[in-house]
Every structure is written in C-alpha cells, then in structure tokens.
Amino acid sequence: MPNYNGVWSLSEQYQNRAGWPVYVPPLPGDIGLFAGGNGPSNTIQYITITSTGDTTDFGDLNTARDNFASCSGSTLGVFAGGPTFVTYISSMEKVTIVTKGNGVDFGNLTLARNSFAASSNSTRGVFIAGASSGGITAVMDYITFSSLGNAIDFADITSNRLGHAACGSATRGVFGGGNETSNVIEYFTIGTTGNSSDFGDLTQGRQQLASCSSSTRGVFGGGETVNTIDYITIASTGNATDFGDLTASRRLLAACSNSTRGVFGGGPGSDVIEYITIASTGNGSDFGDLAANTHSLAACSNAHGGIA
Numbered sequence: 490m491p492n493y494n495g496v497w498s499l500s501e502q503y504q505n506r507a508g509w510p511v512y513v514p515p516l517p518g519d520i521g522l523f524a525g526g527n528g529p530s531n532t533i534q535y536i537t538i539t540s541t542g543d544t545t546d547f548g549d550l551n552t553a554r555d556n557f558a559s560c561s562g563s564t565l566g567v568f569a570g571g572p573t574f575v576t577y578i579s580s581m582e583k584v585t586i587v588t589k590g591n592g593v594d595f596g597n598l599t600l601a602r603n604s605f606a607a608s609s610n611s612t613r614g615v616f617i618a619g620a621s622s623g624g625i626t627a628v629m630d631y632i633t634f635s636s637l638g639n640a641i642d643f644a645d646i647t648s649n650r651l652g653h654a655a656c657g658s659a660t661r662g663v664f665g666g667g668n669e670t671s672n673v674i675e676y677f678t679i680g681t682t683g684n685s686s687d688f689g690d691l692t693q694g695r696q697q698l699a700s701c702s703s704s705t706r707g708v709f710g711g712g713e714t715v716n717t718i719d720y721i722t723i724a725s726t727g728n729a730t731d732f733g734d735l736t737a738s739r740r741l742l743a744a745c746s747n748s749t750r751g752v753f754g755g756g757p758g759s760d761v762i763e764y765i766t767i768a769s770t771g772n773g774s775d776f777g778d779l780a781a782n783t784h785s786l787a788a789c790s791n792a793h794g795g796i797a
Contacts, residue, residue: 531551
C-alpha cells in the first residue's frame, strides 16, 4: 500500500531507488495500437479491442511518422518507413504491445519507402511494396520478431503498388487495392519466400484503404471517397463480397483486430473509431475516439488473425 504521509515504506524505497527500473504492469486483454499520423506525429495510443471507448496514451515513436506501415506478433509491434508522403526512410522501431512505453530501434527496411502495407503471423512480418525515391516499387521484405536487425528480401508482388492494405492468417498474407483505382487482391505464404499470386478482386477499386482479419476472414474497409467494407475467405481465392459500410467515407485510415472484432480508426478530419464483428456482416458501429483528428496513421495488435 502507498504511504500517503509523504514517507515511502521500505518496499517503496527499494522499488524506487535511483537507477532501478520502475515496474510497469502489463495491459490486460487484446490490445490495439494506433500510432503516428499526419504531421508527422510520434504519438502511440491504445485501445482494448474487446471493449469500447476512447484511446489512451501508450508512449511515443522514436521517429515521427505518417504514411508508414506496421505489423505485429503476439508480443511485439513494429512500425516501419514513412515519415511523410514526400520523404522516405528505412528505419523500423518496436514496442512491447502490452507494456506502455516508447519505441526502440529494430533495424532498417531493405528499401526506404512510404505508402506501403504489412502482413504478419506470430513469428514473421512482411512489408509490401510502396513508394520510394526511385518510384513505386514491387519489393517485399521481411523481419523475424524475435531477432532485432535489418529486413531481408522476401520477393516481389506482381506489379508496383502503393496505397494498398494488407491482412492475413497464420500462413497466408493478403493485400488489395492501391494505385488510385486498383481492385486487385494478391496473396503470398508468410513462412516462405516467393512472389505473390493473384487472389481475386475487391468489389470496387480504391486506394488508401485499411484491412484487418480473423484467422479465417480478411476485411477491407474504406478508401478514397469510399465507405465500402468487403470480405474474403483467406484460405481460398476468389473475389471479395460486400460486408457492409463504414459510418462515413474515409481514406488514410488504419485498422487492427483480434479473432472476432475489427476496428477502424482515423481519416482526414476524423477522430472516429468504429468496429465490426468479422464473422458476420453489417455496418460499422461506434467504438470511441482517437485523441485527435488523425490520418495516415498505422495500427497493429497482439491478437490478430495471423496469431489466433
């Protein structure tokens, strides 16, 4: 028990001795992180996916970023690239998702870029295409969450792409949209290396959308001038099917999920967070608010479909 007389107990003196780390209790439950955004910003916020409510401060990125990508395992979230539409960096940083704190250097991408996507399972994260100083690229590279260090070449997607979104299961990464009006969906096997293959088509072409997934179903929401939500069955191939609508047309938003619920947040002039139940169909419902109107942010979680 704390001592409210202005005098520390012996145990408090021991725990707070200069130079000793302060114990930070882990966050309970399935945690979603929303990071960075227009500015660029270095803010990291979190939600508990199974509940509803506004975000809470988590810590800070060590580099302010927007138009970047994130992926996560069951323990670490990794944020990479950015920092803005017009400049490109290769740095990556990590956080421990259930422990509030600031980002720590992880390594570098094989290619500095922005406006790209990422998919992951519990052990590996894959970063997909994007815009670089040399133009739009088809490059994929990957990291292993348990090993700090630079990304390694994975392979290429079928054509150069930016402004797309990605999700996945424990075995397969899936990405779709981008390039202003693309409706193309492609997939790859996360645990190996190799080029992507055609999966099918979204219900409508769009860029600057967001995606999340359970272990079986992937969901794509929003995009430029679009409020549409589509879904796919990750283990098969084929065209997306209409799921419902977001509460408003939104682009440059971000999404995270656990095994049952997908959460979408942000967009130009928006602090709105809304959620869906992935296994069903229907429109988005109010979840809460980000700390401020934020777009071009990134999101990840410790319980998404690649982990569950």
